[in-house]
Every structure is written in structure tokens, then in C-alpha cells.
């Protein structure tokens with residue numbers, strides 16, 4: 147096991163930030179830690195890295211107990227934290243070289259690693275720039291290069307795409323997949339369900355410091371009743387007509403608010419067709435209609451009764 151977290155409790159005064167959290171990360175995974183703001187993701191990461199003292203529980207990395215002075219373990223970890231942490235007085239190249247030098251002393255070897263990291267995040271042409279001259283997205287890429295240059299076995303990334311433009315975001319996500327394909331185990335925290343769905347091989351869903359669900363995205367979606375959501379916009383529909391819709395096979399919930407109708411189905415293949423037939427039969431006028439598969443937000447909503455999004 148690469149990471150094993152057992153019954154972790156962390157309090158900030160009266161606030162219970164981690165409530166008996168259990169979490170395992172296996173070799174070769176991209177483990178997504180998904181939860182809304184304040185659910186305890188950063189706290190969990192900081193405890194795993196032994197940057198934060200906790201009240202109760204056990205944490206082991208690479209099957210050994212993690213501690214603030216476990217330097218042999220720390221050497222095997224790369225970290226990309228939420229806030230960009232680079233030196234303004236150093237260039238892009240020098241920053242990566244500095245962070246790499248914390249782990250790799252031999253300069254020829256380090257030169258090779260720094261150049262590889264630069265290529266990896268596609269910052270070669272900016273190697274002589276100072277951080278203040280980089281856009282937000284490029285700065286994030288530099289932050290990542292600093293975390294990965296020494297080729298860690300485990301890479302921990304805490305919301306690395308916050309406030310990043312879509313192009314840099316895609317470059318970052320593709321880079322993470324490439325690193326993983328090269329053998330790096332990754333923990334990736336985010337409150338963006340789309341990102342987690344895109345790259346993570348397994349997901350742990352957190353709420354109020356607790357693990358509330360875990361599995362692949364398919365497994366998580368199979369945990370809930372919702373299998374298809376059909377939305378009809380600009381619709382004017384009466385209560386008796388809604389009652390007609392509620393007769394539809396597989397339909398288990400139907401909400402009508404502000405000229406929008408949302409119908410939730412547990413399964414079936416022709417729900418859209420059957421819904422449209424009923425609306426036509428009832429002579430109901432409507433605008434746009436679309437069908438969606440469940441998202442991780444729906445999983446979160448069904449389990450906790452609230453939205454994952456901000």
C-alpha cells in the first residue's frame with residue numbers, strides 16, 4: 147500500500163475537520179479526493195505529509211509509519227500544494243533546480259532531471275523568466291515542475307488547477323495522466339468533479355471530514371438511483387399533466403420550477419421518447435429538451451442532500 151490512513155481525527159479548536167477518516171491508496175492509482183470547499187481535503191493532505199499534527203489515528207506511507215522526520219519517505223514524495231510556492235528571485239530553471247537539489251545532490255543528474263521537468267510542463271522557452279513574468283497557468287506549471295523533477299514515487303497534488311485557464315488546465319491534466327503512465331502514484335484533490343472524472347482511476351468522496359463513498363466513477367454512479375435526468379425548458383405544465391408524466395415507467399422524481407421541468411429516471415432505454423410522447427399527447431408546449439447521464443455531483447447530492455459545487 148502506498149498510503150494507509152486509519153481513523154484519522156483532526157480538530158481545529160471545536161471544529162472537527164477530519165472525523166475518523168480512512169483512506170487507502172494503491173500503487174499506480176490516480177486517487178481523486180473529491181469534496182466541497184471545507185470538506186477536509188487539504189487538512190488530510192497536510193496530515194499525510196506530516197506537516198500538521200493530528201489528534202488521533204495512524205498514517206503510513208510505503209508501509210512505514212509517517213513522521214515529520216521520516217526523510218527517507220519524504221524523498222519519495224512530490225508535492226504540489228494549493229498555493230504556488232516558488233522563489234521570485236530565481237528564474238524558472240533555477241526554481242526547479244533548487245527544489246530538485248533538495249533530493250538530488252549530483253549536478254549532472256540534476257541537470258537532466260530539471261530539463262526533463264521543463265519539457266514535461268512545456269516551459270522550455272520560459273526557462274530564463276522570473277515567476278512574476280509568468281501568467282497564472284504558466285506559474286502553476288512551474289509549481290508542478292518543482293514538485294515532480296526528482297521523479298517521486300508518490301505525487302500529491304492539492305487543487306493544482308484552481309484559477310487556471312482552460313488551455314493550461316488541459317495541459318496539466320494530460321501531464322498528470324502521462325506521469326501516472328510512467329509509474330507515479332498520484333493523489334489528486336479537487337472540488338471540480340469534471341476533472342476528477344477525467345483523470346482519476348478511483349475516487350474517495352469526502353464530506354465534513356468523513357469518507358462518504360469510494361469507488362471508480364462507474365461504481366459511484368451505480369450507487370445512486372438516478373440513471374438519466376431529462377430537463378425540459380420553457381415549459382408550461384399543469385398539475386394534472388405532471389401527474390400523467392409521473393405514470394411513466396422508471397420515472398421516480400419530477401420537479402417543476404420556473405418554467406423548467408426536471409424528470410429523474412432509474413433506468414430504461416426510451417425515457418426521452420416516452421416523455422416527449424406524453425407531452426405531445428397532453429398538448430404541452432415547451433422549448434429545449436435534453437437528457438443527461440448522472441454526474442458525480444448527482445452522487446454527492448443523493449448521498450448528502452446538497453450540491454458538490456460552490
Ligand SMILES: Nc1ncnc2c1ncn2[C@@H]1O[C@H](COP(=O)(O)OP(=O)(O)OP(=O)(O)O)[C@@H](O)[C@H]1O
Nearest residue numbers: 158161163181182183184185186187188189190337
Ligand atoms: N488552520 C485552521 N484553523 C482553523 N480551521 C481551519 C484551519 N484550516 C482549515 N480549517 C477548517 O477546517 C475545515 C476543513 O478545511 P480544509 O481546508 O481541509 O478543506 P478543503 O476540503 O481542503 O477545502 P478547500 O477546497 O476550501 O481548501 C474547514 O471548515 C476549514 O475552515
